[in-house]
Amino acid sequence: MAIGRSFAIIKNEQIDGNKEMIAYGFMNIIGSLTSCYLTTGPFSKTAVNVNSGCKTPMANVVQGFCMMLTLLFLAPIFSYTPLVALAAIIMSAMLGLINYEEMYHLYKVDKFDFAICMAAFFGVSFGSMDIGLLLSVGLSLLRALLYVARPAACKLGRLPNTSLYRDTEQYPETMSLEGILVLQLGSPVYFANCSYIRERYINEEDAVTEYRTEHILLDLSGIVNPRIEVLEKMTLAKFVDVLGKQAFYLSIEEAIQSCRFTMDTSTKEEALGSSKTEDVV
Known part of the structure; x- marks a missing residue:
């Protein structure tokens, strides 16, 4: 099957694996009734056929008929052919596959x-x-x-003049959001990788030195089909109630807007509190 698929890719064709297996099985069943050799798809023979321009299975019928005539009448002549010459023919056909x-x-x-x-x-x-x-x-x-x-975890930044967020390493032109760290996880979380993911997120947070990180957003869109055991444990632990429904968003942009609103509100409250303190003094 691997041989057939490799040649199908070269010819930009599609093959049905089930039909191939049925054909091989049927040929071997019929061949076993006549003490025939095991029928397979040899790599070298397939390469020679492809390089010779064979298009249909009829080429195998013609080839078998010619082989029968060769064995009957020309076998004594070919018996003197060196094996290295036969190997050179096969190798010349195989080089085209690389x-x-x-x-x-x-x-x-x-x-x-x-x-x-x-x-x-x-x-x-x-x-x-x-x-x-x-x-x-x-x-x-x-x-x-x-x-x-060791799942893929990356830091996201916003592309200029868009609402798209991409990996900052793959897209250096992305812009980081002040006070907000957006991290993306691309695979499920379980006991074998939870420690690595925690360390990776801590390192990403410590790497930010330009500003103080006030909000961390986790993009979990890459986690699909979570196991039912995990969902049951999250329900029993009241995971949503502990964090609050306001901590979950359907898109990164929606979460960014909420974080910015919270940051602006806290900044105004701090400014208002400091002004009142100055008035009292």
């Missing part, structure tokens, strides 16, 4: 994806197909565990 531009793009965009790509490449080249798949799948699982244990 996408150097995509590998360079992975290196520039995500080093971990590039490491997985290289592990699969060298595992298949110097080991076997199974070793390459095991290395790539193992590293992919490791990456998934790392992303869950």
Whole structure:
């Protein structure tokens, strides 16, 4: 299936995995009745067919007929062909499958994806197909565990002349809001990553030195489908009642406006209190 999908991407085509599995199963059942070899989708043969311009499965029928004639009449001649010559034919067809531009793009965009790509490449080249798949799948699982244990958390800023908030590292032109720190969490929270998230938020708050942080907004739009156990515990703990319904907002802009109103109100009250004190003195 992986071989078929890789060639489908090259040809910008779509394949149905269920139909492919049904076809392989049906061919193996029929072949078992005649003591036939196991039917699979070999990588080298597929590469040769694609590079030769084959378009339909009829090419396999023609190829099988030609192979039968070759084995019957030309086998003694091909018996003297060196194996290195046959290997060169297969390798020349396989070189066209290596996408150097995509590998360079992975290196520039995500080093971990590039490491997985290289592990699969060298595992298949110097080991076997199974070793390459095991290395790539193992590293992919490791990456998934790392992303869950250390979720993406970033500081948001507002884009100029818009109401959009984006990561300040990816968009340096974003503007920070004085007195308000907006943080975004992009994955669910559970026991394995709660400490990391707490430390990350504390570090982001301590990194702000231009002004005193009065409000911290948490954008939890990236957390989808929370577990029912978590919701039950939050309900029993009266999480909403403790924080108050006024602490929850449907959008970042709505929360920003509320924080600004609170800050302006407190500033006016402080100014009014100081003026009354001066009058008394």
